[in-house]
Amino acid sequence: MSDRGNDAVLRHVHVLITGGGFAGLGLAIRLKQQGDTDFLVLEQGDDVGGTWRDNTYPGAACDVPSQLYSYSFALNPEWTRSFSTQPQIQRYIRDVAERYGVRDKFVFGCEVTGARWDAEAAHWEVETSRGRFTADIAISAAGPLSQPKLPDIKGIHAYQGEIFHSARWDHDADLTGKRVAVIGTGASGIQIVPAIAPEVAQVQVYQRTAPWVLPRVTHAYTLLERLAFKHIPGLQRLVRALIYANRELFVIAQSKYTPAVALFEFIARVKMWLEIRDPALRKQVTPDYRLGCKRMLISNDYYPALTRDNVELITDGIEEIRERSIVAADGTEREVDAIVLATGFRIADSPTFDLYSGKDGRTLSEVFDAEGLQVYKGSTVAGFPNAFVMLGANSALSYTSAIYTIESQINYVADAVATMAKRGLRTVEVRADAQLAYNRELQEKFVGSVWLTGGCTSWFLDKRGTNVALWPDFSFRFRRMLKTFDVDAYDTTPREAA
Ligand code: NAP
Numbered sequence: 001m002s003d004r005g006n007d008a009v010l011r012h013v014h015v016l017i018t019g020g021g022f023a024g025l026g027l028a029i030r031l032k033q034q035g036d037t038d039f040l041v042l043e044q045g046d047d048v049g050g051t052w053r054d055n056t057y058p059g060a061a062c063d064v065p066s067q068l069y070s071y072s073f074a075l076n077p078e079w080t081r082s083f084s085t086q087p088q089i090q091r092y093i094r095d096v097a098e099r100y101g102v103r104d105k106f107v108f109g110c111e112v113t114g115a116r117w118d119a120e121a122a123h124w125e126v127e128t129s130r131g132r133f134t135a136d137i138a139i140s141a142a143g144p145l146s147q148p149k150l151p152d153i154k155g156i157h158a159y160q161g162e163i164f165h166s167a168r169w170d171h172d173a174d175l176t177g178k179r180v181a182v183i184g185t186g187a188s189g190i191q192i193v194p195a196i197a198p199e200v201a202q203v204q205v206y207q208r209t210a211p212w213v214l215p216r217v218t219h220a221y222t223l224l225e226r227l228a229f230k231h232i233p234g235l236q237r238l239v240r241a242l243i244y245a246n247r248e249l250f251v252i253a254q255s256k257y258t259p260a261v262a263l264f265e266f267i268a269r270v271k272m273w274l275e276i277r278d279p280a281l282r283k284q285v286t287p288d289y290r291l292g293c294k295r296m297l298i299s300n301d302y303y304p305a306l307t308r309d310n311v312e313l314i315t316d317g318i319e320e321i322r323e324r325s326i327v328a329a330d331g332t333e334r335e336v337d338a339i340v341l342a343t344g345f346r347i348a349d350s351p352t353f354d355l356y357s358g359k360d361g362r363t364l365s366e367v368f369d370a371e372g373l374q375v376y377k378g379s380t381v382a383g384f385p386n387a388f389v390m391l392g393a394n395s396a397l398s399y400t401s402a403i404y405t406i407e408s409q410i411n412y413v414a415d416a417v418a419t420m421a422k423r424g425l426r427t428v429e430v431r432a433d434a435q436l437a438y439n440r441e442l443q444e445k446f447v448g449s450v451w452l453t454g455g456c457t458s459w460f461l462d463k464r465g466t467n468v469a470l471w472p473d474f475s476f477r478f479r480r481m482l483k484t485f486d487v488d489a490y491d492t493t494p495r496e497a498a
Contacts, residue, residue, distance in 0.1 A: 010131065010132050010133070010134070011040075011131075011133050011134075012123070012133070012134045012135065013038055013039055013040050013133065013134075013135050013136075014036065014038040014039060014135065014136050014137065014417075015031060015036065015038065015039035015040075015135060015136070015137045015139065015417060016039065016040055016042065016124065016126055016133055016135030016137070016138050016139070017039060017040070017041040017042070017139045017141050018041075018042050018112045018126075018138070018139070018140050018141060018142055019041070019042075019043065019050060019140065019141035019142040019143055019146070019390070020041050020043035020045070020047075020048045020049070020050060020106055020108075020141075021048070021049060021050015021051055021052065021053075021093075021141065021143050021146075022050060022052075022071075022093065022402065022403055022406055023050075023141035023143060023390035023391060023406045023409070023410075024041050024043070024050070024139075024141035024390070025041075025048055025093065025096065025097055025102070026071060026403075026406055026407060026410050027139065027141060027390065027410050027413060027414070028041050028102040028105055028106075029073075029096075029100045029102055030410050030414045031414060031417065032100070032101070032102055032105075034414055034417075034418060036414075036417055036418075036421075039105060040105055040106075040107055040133070041102075041105055041106045041107070041141075042107050042110040042111075042112055042126075042128055042133070043106050043107065043108050043109075043110060044109070044110060044111040044112070044129075045108065045109075046108050046109055047094070047108070048093050048094060048097045048103070048106065049090050049093045049094065050143050050145075050146065051143055051145040051146060051167070052086060052089045052090045052093060053090055053093075054146070054167050054168070055086055055145075055166065055167050055169075055188070056086060056169050056171070057166045057167075057169040057188065057191070057192050057195075057340075057342075058169075058191075058192060058195035058196050059191035059192055059194060059195030059196075060085065060086035060188075060191060061083055061084065061085045061086060061191060062083055062084055062085075062086075062089060063083070063187060063216075063297070063298050064083075064247075064400060064401045064402075065082050065083060065243050066079040066081070066082060066083060066084040066088075066089075067079065067082070067236065067239055067240045067243050068240055068243050068244055068247065068400065068401040068403070068404070069084065069089070069401045069402075069403055070092065070403060071096060071403060071407065072240075072403075072407060074096045074099070074100075075229075075236050075237070075240070076092055077226055077229035077230040077236055078226060079221060079226075080220065080221055080226075081218060081219065081220050081221065082217075082218050082219040082220075082221070083216065083218055107128075107130065109129070109130065110128050110129060110130045111128060111129040112126060112127070112128050112142075112355055113127045113128060113129060113355065114126070114127040114355050114357070115127070115138055115355055115356045115357070116357045117357065117358055117359050117384065117385060117386075117387070118134075119359050119385075121134070122136070122385075122386070122426050122427050122493070123135060123136050123386075124136075124137075124138040124386065124387065126138065136386060137386045137387070137388070137417060137420075138356075138386065138387045138388075139387070139388045139389070139390065139413060140352065140356070140387070140388070140389045140390065141389075141390040141391075142350075142352045143390070143391055144345065144347045144350065144391055144396065144469070145167075145345045145347075146345070146350075146352070147345055147346040147350050147351050147352065148165040148166075148167050148168060148341075148343075148344075148345060148346070149343050149344045149345050149346045150165065150341060150343065151183065151341060151343045153183075153318050153320070153321050154319070154320045154321070155320045155321040155322055156321045158321070158322065158323055159321050159322070159323060159324075159339060160323045160324055161324060161336065161337050161338050161339065162175075162337070162338035162339070163338065163339040163341070164339075164340065164341065165340075165341045165342075165343070166184075166188040166189070166192060166340060166341065166342040166343075167188075167345070173338060175196060175199060175200050175337075175338055176199050176200065177199075177200065177201050178200050178201055178202075178337035178338055179200070179201050179202040179204070179334075179335060179336050179337045179338075180196060180200045180202065180203050180204070180336065180337065180338045180339070180340060181203075181204040181205075181206060181326055181334075181336045181338070181339045181340065182196075182203060182204070182205050182206065182340045182342055183206045183318070183339065183340070183341050183342060183343055184206070184208075184341065184342035184343045184344065185205065185207040185208075185209075185210070185211055185342070186211065186295070186297070186342060186344055187295065187297055188342040188344070189205070189342035190211065190213065190297055190299050190302040191299070191302075192340060192342055193205055193302060193305050193306070193311065194299075194301035194302055194304070194305035197305045197308055197310060197311050200310070201310060202310050202311075202312070203305075203310060203311045203312070204312050204314055204326065204334055204336060205306065205311060205312065205313045205314065206314050206318055206326070206328075207284070207285075207313055207314065207315050208317065209287070209289075209294070209456065209457075210284070210285050210286060210287040210288070210315075211287065211294065211296070211297045212264075212265070212268050212287050212291040212292075212294070212296045212297065213268060213271065213272075213285075213296075213297045213298065213299050213302060213303065214264065214267060214268055214271065214296055214297070214298050215267070215271055215298065215300060216298040216299055216300045218300070244400070244401075244404070247399055247400040247401075248399075248400065248474055248475065248476070250398075250399030250400070251399065251473065251474050251475075254292040254398070254399065254449065254450050254451065258290075258450075261290055261291055261292055261450055264291050264292070264296070265290070265291045268291060268296075269286075271303070272285060272286065272303065275303035275304055275307070276303050276306065276307060277307070278307065281306060281307065281313060284313050284315050285303065285306065285313070287456075288455070289454050289455035289456035290450050290453075290454035290455060290456075291450075291454075292450040292451070292454060293450050293451060293454025293455060293456040293458060294454075294456050294458040294460075295398045295458070295459075295460075296398075314328055314334075316328040316329045316330040316332070317329035319331070321339070324336065324337075326339070344459055345459070347459050347469060348373060348459070348461070348462040348463070348468050348469070349365075349462075349463075352364075353365040353368060356384065356387065358381070358383040358384040358385075358387075359383055359384070359385060359429075360383060362383070364381065364384070367381065367383060372439075372462070372464060372466060372468075373393045373462055373466070373468040374393065374435055374436070374439045375389065375392040375393040375394065375395075375435075375439075376430040376434060376435040376438050376439075376489070377412065377438065377481060377482060378391070378392040378393060378394055378395030378405075378409065378471070378478075379392055379395075379409055379412055379413065379482070380392075380429075380430040380435075380490075381430065381435070382429065382430050382431065382432040382435045383429070383432075384429070385427045385428065385429035386427055386428060386429070388413045388416065390406060390409050390413070391405060391406065391409070393468045393469070394439075394442055394467070394468060394469065394470060394471055394472075395409065395471055395478070396460075396469045396470050396471065397470070397471055397475050397478075398460075398470060400475055404475050404479070405471070405475065405478060407479075408475075408478050408479040408481075408482045409482060411479075411482055411483055411484070412482035412483075412484075412485055413485075415484050415485040416428065416485040416487075418485075419485045419487055423487070423492075423494075424494055424495040424496070425487075425492045425493070425494060425495065426492075426493045426494060426495045427491075427492065427493045428487065428490040428491070428492050429490060429491045429492075430489055430490050430491075431489055431490060431491055434489035434490075442472065443466065443467075445472040445473060446467050446472050449467075449472060451467050451470060451472075452465075452467060
């Protein structure tokens with residue numbers, strides 16, 4: 001399939017997965033392992049990797065230790081550092097796809113443009129840039145970090161210099177010796193600034209909200225350690241388990257236990273004090289909300305980069321972008337040769353929600369607009385039979401590995417596929433009352449948490465102020481909840497009815 005030309009095809013498969021990042025790939029491997037080989041993965045890019053293929057900006061690296069940021073079934077004893085860089089992670093993903101022999105299941109360069117539930121045929125009709133597919137079961141593994149969010153700043157379209165989003169880095173644009181503006185100081189922005197600062201003439205860092213930044217406790221694995229991981233049975237798993245347990249402690253810091261939040265804030269302030277001697281700059285980078293309210297960041301080189309002579313932190317806000325300059329809210333106009341938009345992703349209003357139309361003809365966007373972004377166990381939505389979403393609402397973990405969440409969901413979705421086969425089910429659709437009860441209980445867990453009371457806005461919240469992104473509990477509870485497919489929460493129809 002992957003070598004096909006741009007011809008219109010109609011092909012029916014049992015399971016159709018959209019997106020070939022960590023989630024789509026992991027699911028493909030599991031389906032193959034459990035003997036479900038009638039599936040395809042549609043991938044709009046030309047390689048596996050998803051967000052790790054796309055985010056090639058200078059300095060791109062992971063905030064979660066590599067030992068944990070990898071599939072449990074494909075540990076990698078060759079990681080060279082405790083936190084891996086984007087090229088290392090992308091190599092790992094490619095290698096796993098090869099080793100598990102699923103690449104031939106991928107249709108690359110295939111963008112899904114629409115998907116409609118056909119109730120009579122009880123299948124999904126999926127329109128793509130390479131033709132039409134039908135599938136008994138549709139799984140969206142497009143991921144929350146796939147759709148760049150472009151800021152709506154006055155005059156931005158009139159800008160005449162280089163301008164691109166961090167997730168669409170233009171490697172043809174030579175920034176050497178140029179004046180570069182970086183808009184946004186989230187996880188991407190604070191990695192880009194120190195990476196480009198030594199190469200460019202000037203970096204103007206436009207910060208809207210100061211992030212909390214903790215130390216990146218990093219470690220280079222020696223050859224001896226790597227050999228030990230490879231040859232001592234269980235050692236790497238033990239290290240992984242210890243890292244996992246340690247990360248779980250962050251849940252405590254982010255929920256209602258403010259002494260833990262205060263401890264992390266103290267560490268962050270000491271770091272700020274040690275790395276920034278200028279009190280005015282220190283004031284600018286000091287957050288005015290509680291740590292954990294937004295995703296906390298880790299870096300050892302961001303603050304030092306801000307103290308460089310060629311880096312300026314601008315916190316007055318942006319009034320306007322002109323053909324060759326940016327005007328701050330205080331009226332200061334600064335000329336700029338290139339603008340990097342490190343402004344994040346469309347998570348609560350992802351354009352992928354427009355693509356799926358359920359059984360009453362409404363799109364996911366329309367349903368979410370009317371009823372709020374409610375997903376059952378981060379995986380299914382009432383009104384959308386035989387459809388699953390990977391890393392759906394309230395499944396993100398801001399403190400530990402997304403791969404852990406993904407593998408939890410793989411258990412659930414793969415078991416759903418197996419259960420449907422075993423019980424002879426034609427359709428499964430989560431019951432609206434089950435979805436409502438689940439979300440009510442879930443939202444109660446946020447009451448009093450730092451995410452809602454910490455005094456910030458973040459991409460965790462939708463326009464109603466509801467936390468639609470995070471799983472508010474220990475990740476092992478999410479794993480336990482998704483261990484098996486709970487068919488009792490679903491309306492089902494038998495195959496014979498067809
Ligand atoms: P982000 O965390 O959403 O940060 C976006 C930044 O852009 C924020 O500072 C935001 O300010 C600012 N911004 C947005 N719109 C703006 C506007 N109109 N004017 C001025 N500033 C604006 O996005 P991200 O840094 O790309 O990270 C997204 C997620 O990707 C992370 O949370 C993480 O899950 C993942 N990620 C991880 C890593 C890693 O592991 N190291 C690296 C990169 C990304 P406000 O805070 O005021 O909204």
